[in-house]
Amino acid sequence: MRTPSLYSQDDPISAAMKPSPMETEAERNARLASEAEARRVSEQIDEDLRQERERLKRSKGDVKLLLLGQAESGKSTLQKQFQLMYKPNSIDQERISWKTVIYFNVVHSLKHILATLEAWDDSLEEETEHLDDSASISPNKSRSNGIAQQPSPSTSLMNSSTLPSGLPGPPIRPESRGPNGSSKESGSIQIGNLRRRLTPLMATDAPLADRLSGGITVSGSGKGGVYVRSGWQARTIENALGRMRANYDNDFKKGRDSSFNDVVQDILVEDVGRMLASSKDDIKELWNHPTVKGLIARRKLKLDEWSEFFLRHISRVAAPDYIPTTDDILHARIQTMGVAEHVFDVNIHGKAVSWHLFDVGGARGQRHSWVPYFDDANAIIFVAPVSAFDQYLEEDPRTNRIDDSLQLFTQICSNALLKNVHLVLFLNKTDLLKAKLDTGLKVRKYITSFGERSNDYDTVVQYFRAHFLQVHRRNNENRRVLYTHFTSVVDTKATQRIIGNVRDSIFRGYLQSAALV
C-alpha cells in the first residue's frame, strides 16, 4: 500500500496546498518554516489538551475548600496560615514582596491620621483638655465627616441601621484659629510641622498603591485600599528583578562588581524605605501625640487593626534593613480581587491529597465572582469577624458588619448548590473583640437587641454564636453539621491546631462521600 505523502495527489486539499514547481529557494524556506511552526502549534494544542485531561483526572480526588466571608474578615490571613503549614518555603519566597504592602499600610494609615486631624481641627483643644475623660461620645459634639462616623445602634441583628451621612467639613488650618490658648496653639503648630515634614512620604501613597494593584482601580474601594489579583507577589518581585537585571547589566558594562545575591528591591520601595527611616521620629511623635491619642480614645479617629499594629512597631518597620517577619505578613492588609486559588498537598493517614483553597474577595462588589466555584466545592470555611459589632460596611455605611455577616451566612446556608458541602464557621478576631470590650465599649450601643446582657467576652461571643447557629438551623434541610470555632487567625499556634481539626473533619466527610470507608 502506498503511504500518502504530505502532498498526496489523492487528496484535493493537499493538491491545492502542493508547492508550486516555480517555488524559489527563499519561498521554500519560508514555507518550511511556517509548516514547522504550524506543526509546533498543533503539537502544543495536543499537549495542552493531554495535560488538561490529566489534571481533570487527577483533580477528581482533590479537596476544594472555599474561604468565604465579608471583606476584612480574615480569609487571606487564614490562607496564609494554610500556606505556613503546608508550603512554608513559599512564604519565604514572597517575604520581600510583603514589604511593599506593609510600607503602603503605614503610609496610608499616616495619611488617614493627618486627614482626620485636619477634619477635627476645631476640636483639638477639647481633645487635649479631656484626655483622661472616658470614651463616652456625646452625639451633639459629633460631626459626621465620613472618616470617624458615630453609628446609630442596629435595632436588631439582621436589620440595618441608619447612619448620619455627610461630607467632611472644610479643613480648618491652624493659622485660621484664634490666638488664645497657647497649649492648643503649640499642639497645632507641632502637628502642622509634622504634617509638613511628612508630606513627601505621604506622596508615596498613590505610587505604592499603583505598584501593588498593577494600575487596576476598583470603584467603591472606600478607604482607598488596594485590590490585588492572585499572583501579585510574583509581579512585585519581577518588577524588582527587572531593575536588578538592568543594574547588573549596567554595572557589568562599567566593569563594576555587582551580584544577583543583593537584596531584590524595587527603586520605589527603596525610596520609601529611606524616607521612612529618616521620618521615624516624626512618625513616632505623631502616633504618640496627645491629640491623636485623644481622638482615638474618643473614637473620633478609628484606626484599622493593621494600622495600629504597624505604628506600634514603627521602630522596626522603619529600620533601613527591615525584612517583614511572618507575624508582620499575617498582619499586613491587602484586599483580594476575584478568587485566588492556592494548591497544597495535604498528607493525612499516609494518603496525599491535593487541596485547592479558594480565597475570595469579600467586598460586596466582589461576591458575584464566588458562584462559579460553588458547584464542585467540598467544604466551606465561613469567616465572620465578631469584633466588628461597632463597624459598618465600607460599601454601605448603613449596614452593621455583624448584620452583613449574618445575611451573607444565610445566603450560603440556603444556597442549593452548596447543600452538601461540609460547613465550618470561624467566629474570628476574638482577640480584637476582647480588647474592645476591655476598653468599655458597649455592644448594646450598636446592637440594641443585645439589651441588658452582661458586656463580658463570654456572654458576647455566645450571643453572636447563637445568632449564627439560628441562621444555620433555619436553613438546614439536609440536617448537616455546622462546626464552629472561636478564632484569632493571626495567632499561628492556635490557628494551626484548629486547621488540623478542620482538616480531619473535612477529610472524614470526604472519605465517606468518596465511599472509601
Ligand SMILES: Nc1nc2c(ncn2[C@@H]2O[C@H](COP(=O)(O)OP(=O)(O)OP(=O)(O)O)[C@@H](O)[C@H]2O)c(=O)[nH]1
Ligand atoms: N488582630 C487580628 N487581626 C486579624 C485577624 N484576622 C484578620 N486580621 C487582620 O485583618 C485584616 C484583614 O484581613 P484579611 O485576611 O486581609 O481579610 P479578607 O477577609 O481576606 O478581606 P478581603 O480580601 O477584602 O475579602 C488584616 O490586616 C489581618 O491581619 C484576627 O483574628 N485578629
Ligand SMILES: [Mg+2]
Ligand atoms: Mg483577602
